[in-house]
Amino acid sequence: MGTAFFVFFISIPAGIEIFIIRDFVKTVQTYSWNETPCRILSSEVVSEDNRYRFAVRYEYTVVAKTFVGDKFRRNSHPGDYDKQQSRTSQYPAGSQTVCFVNPSNSSEAVLQRDSLFFGLVILFPLLFIAIGTIGLYACWTKVKPKPAENQPISNPAKGRGFLVFFFSIFALAGGGMMWPLCIRPIYKVIDARNWIETPCRVIQARVQSHDSDDGTTYSVDILYEYSIGGKTYRSARYDFLGGSSSGYHGKQKIVDRYRTMSNPVCYVNPAHLSEAVLVRKATAKLFLCLFPWVFFLVGAGGIFGVLRSSARSAQTGSAAWLPPSSKTGCGMDPGGVHWLRPSVEADRCNDWITLPAAGRRAGKFFGWLLFAAFWNGMISVFIGMAIQSFRHGHPEWFLAVFLIPFVLIGFALILAAGYQFLALFNPYPVVRIRPGRVRLGETADLKWELRGLPGRIRELKIVLTASEQIRNTSDENRRNRTVSMSSKPIFERDLVLLTEPQQIASGQIRLSIPAAGMHSFDSGNCRLIWAVSFLGDIRLWPNLKDDLTILVVPSHLQEPA
Amino acid sequence: MNPLFVQTDGNQADYRPGDIVRGVIRWQYDTRPGRIELRLIWFTEGPGPDDVKIVDTLVQEDPLPADACVFQFRLPDGPFSYNGNSFRVRWALELLAPGRKDCVRLNVIVSPTNQPITVPFH
Numbered sequence: 001m002g003t004a005f006f007v008f009f010i011s012i013p014a015g016i017e018i019f020i021i022r023d024f025v026k027t028v029q030t031y032s033w034n035e036t037p038c039r040i041l042s043s044e045v046v047s048e049d050n051r052y053r054f055a056v057r058y059e060y061t062v063v064a065k066t067f068v069g070d071k072f073r074r075n076s077h078p079g080d081y082d083k084q085q086s087r088t089s090q091y092p093a094g095s096q097t098v099c100f101v102n103p104s105n106s107s108e109a110v111l112q113r114d115s116l117f118f119g120l121v122i123l124f125p126l127l128f129i130a131i132g133t134i135g136l137y138a139c140w141t142k143v144k145p146k147p148a149e150n151q152p153i154s155n156p157a158k159g160r161g162f163l164v165f166f167f168s169i170f171a172l173a174g175g176g177m178m179w180p181l182c183i184r185p186i187y188k189v190i191d192a193r194n195w196i197e198t199p200c201r202v203i204q205a206r207v208q209s210h211d212s213d214d215g216t217t218y219s220v221d222i223l224y225e226y227s228i229g230g231k232t233y234r235s236a237r238y239d240f241l242g243g244s245s246s247g248y249h250g251k252q253k254i255v256d257r258y259r260t261m262s263n264p265v266c267y268v269n270p271a272h273l274s275e276a277v278l279v280r281k282a283t284a285k286l287f288l289c290l291f292p293w294v295f296f297l298v299g300a301g302g303i304f305g306v307l308r309s310s311a312r313s314a315q316t317g318s319a320a321w322l323p324p325s326s327k328t329g330c331g332m333d334p335g336g337v338h339w340l341r342p343s344v345e346a347d348r349c350n351d352w353i354t355l356p357a358a359g360r361r362a363g364k365f366f367g368w369l370l371f372a373a374f375w376n377g378m379i380s381v382f383i384g385m386a387i388q389s390f391r392h393g394h395p396e397w398f399l400a401v402f403l404i405p406f407v408l409i410g411f412a413l414i415l416a417a418g419y420q421f422l423a424l425f426n427p428y429p430v431v432r433i434r435p436g437r438v439r440l441g442e443t444a445d446l447k448w449e450l451r452g453l454p455g456r457i458r459e460l461k462i463v464l465t466a467s468e469q470i471r472n473t474s475d476e477n478r479r480n481r482t483v484s485m486s487s488k489p490i491f492e493r494d495l496v497l498l499t500e501p502q503q504i505a506s507g508q509i510r511l512s513i514p515a516a517g518m519h520s521f522d523s524g525n526c527r528l529i530w531a532v533s534f535l536g537d538i539r540l541w542p543n544l545k546d547d548l549t550i551l552v553v554p555s556h557l558q559e560p561a
Numbered sequence: 562m563n564p565l566f567v568q569t570d571g572n573q574a575d576y577r578p579g580d581i582v583r584g585v586i587r588w589q590y591d592t593r594p595g596r597i598e599l600r601l602i603w604f605t606e607g608p609g610p611d612d613v614k615i616v617d618t619l620v621q622e623d624p625l626p627a628d629a630c631v632f633q634f635r636l637p638d639g640p641f642s643y644n645g646n647s648f649r650v651r652w653a654l655e656l657l658a659p660g661r662k663d664c665v666r667l668n669v670i671v672s673p674t675n676q677p678i679t680v681p682f683h
Binding site for chain 1: 578600602604605607608609612614615638640641645650655657664666673674678680681683
């Protein structure tokens with residue numbers, strides 16, 4: 001099933017990639033066409049299907065034969081008025097310029113060659129092909145092969161190069177989008193503060209519709225004229241971001257306003273008088289700037305994580321796992337810690353140290369909230385479609401029934417987020433332990449104080465646990481450093497069960513660590529975590545459940561002389 | 562036949578933390594192998610990505626084509642060899658000739674009980 005899904009997942013971008021590459025090859029071929037002098041016969045902006053097109057005709061001679069070309073670029077499409085207008089200024093009628101002629105077919109020529117930057121578009125489908133390939137690989141290699149006996153385990157891990165390449169695609173995609181979606185618009189908004197406010201005349205104002213497979217989007221299309229420096233110019237630029245989106249009524253309001261405006265003004269670039277804009281301030285559309293950052297940060301973060309993980313794996317040295325030195329003299333030999341999490345406080349071995357707050361409540365709440373928002377946001381699109389179909393008298397019953405389990409899951413996620421929100425207001429334990437590092441087979445004193453209305457807790461249980469955590473293979477596909485817990489703790493011992501409010505509010509107990517157990521361990525991808533869990537039963541409210549990590553060390557851990 | 566060979570004294574396979582691991586390594590090539598390395602490592606095994614740490618290394622630069630030498634490593638205090646539900650921690654001596662892409666590995670146990678720590682704990 002997974003194989004079928006990922007094969008299907010790969011096939012669509014692969015198909016698109018073939019078309020993109022074919023088109024790109026044709027673009028590259030124009031760079032081998034002959035540069036030929038030509039004369040512009042006509043040059044104007046014409047309206048076509050609610051958009052504007054640069055219509056040009058030019059004459060050139062090849063081997064004593066004269067041809068007339070009308071192609072501006074191999075891939076030129078109708079677009080914004082401003083862009084087309086600037087081309088008429090660049091290629092005015094009667095001017096001499098050069099065109100590029102196909103040596104195999106002299107009747108084929110272009111005035112300008114398409115940019116090779118278009119080749120970067122090839123990266124987009126590659127992204128999805130890479131994701132699908134990883135998914136396919138994960139499906140086929142559920143069982144990790146054991147390393148061959150004659151292959152060293154201790155050499156730097158293979159496959160990191162592939163991961164770096166994979167994340168580079170994300171980073172490049174984000175970087176490629178950065179200029180048009182982020183840097184250029186922001187630069188223009190800042191630069192436009194010095195542009196000249198100029199009265200203008202609205203020639204035409206309408207809402208332009210753009211149909212696509214995903215539906216219809218709309219854009220503001222206002223053609224205006226202004227005079228500056230003794231010359232008259234026309235422009236159709238509304239703001240610096242452009243583009244189209246859903247939401248017809250908002251755009252209609254803008255168009256209506258400009259149709260009836262008595263003294264409209266535009267802002268003219270003093271450096272390029274043909275460049276103007278109606279709205280120069282930052283608008284909500286500028287939030288699109290964040291979009292390329294998502295790709296870029298995922299890519300850059302992934303590369304950083306892979307390289308950091310490589311650096312950690314490559315660390316050597318006999319002291320590589322020893323805990324760091326301590327001022328009180330209770331510490332050990334110096335060295336980086338890679339299997340035992342260090343704690344400066346824990347080095348004061350005979351003092352009380354405060355265990356770090358669990359801090360997971362807020363994380364759990366925001367995690368559930370984001371997941372609920374993401375899930376319900378996704379299905380709301382389909383719910384909207386189903387509702388629309390009923391309202392228009394063509395009910396989509398299959399869609400409606402299909403959505404039921406997804407809607408139920410969405411409700412459950414909202415409830416879970418709500419539950420976690422209430423849990424944020426639970427009492428919380430402040431816990432101290434002595435010694436900070438507890439040796440296997442030895443005991444430690446634990447004292448606590450519950451803050452934030454501990455009287456609400458009817459029963460408090462304190463449990464000593466040890467749990468394993470590993471970074472799962474499938475998590476690589478999500479490019480997350482998420483960990484998966486094993487289903488139950490590998491060690492669990494009830495330390496105390498209290499029902500008296502005064503005893504619940506604060507107290508002290510002694511805990512002992514089994515002698516034949518495993519110490520705390522953290523190698524990066526695998527962890528063994530010892531913790532003290534505070535489980536409180538609260539009536540008509542989410543129960544208290546806080547886990548505080550403690551450090552358990554080998555009984556042989558050497559003290560300095 | 563593997564041109565590399567590693568053996569601990571008395572073929573000992575289990576040690577306590579802090580013990581000294583002694584033994585001998587041998588190699589046999591037709592020409593100089595360039596470099597011989599003996600690494601004391603621990604590594605994790607599990608369904609997810611594995612971690613490897615090189616604790617100590619003995620290097621023979623440009624040795625004779627065939628030779629032997631003794632080695633000695635002091636084991637650190639941890640981590641212990643461990644067989645858990647989700648992952649394992651193992652120790653090994655890994656002898657390799659990087660220039661020849663040959664490798665041989667000898668697994669050892671490092672634990673206060675001379676056996677890997679297992680679950681459940683007692």
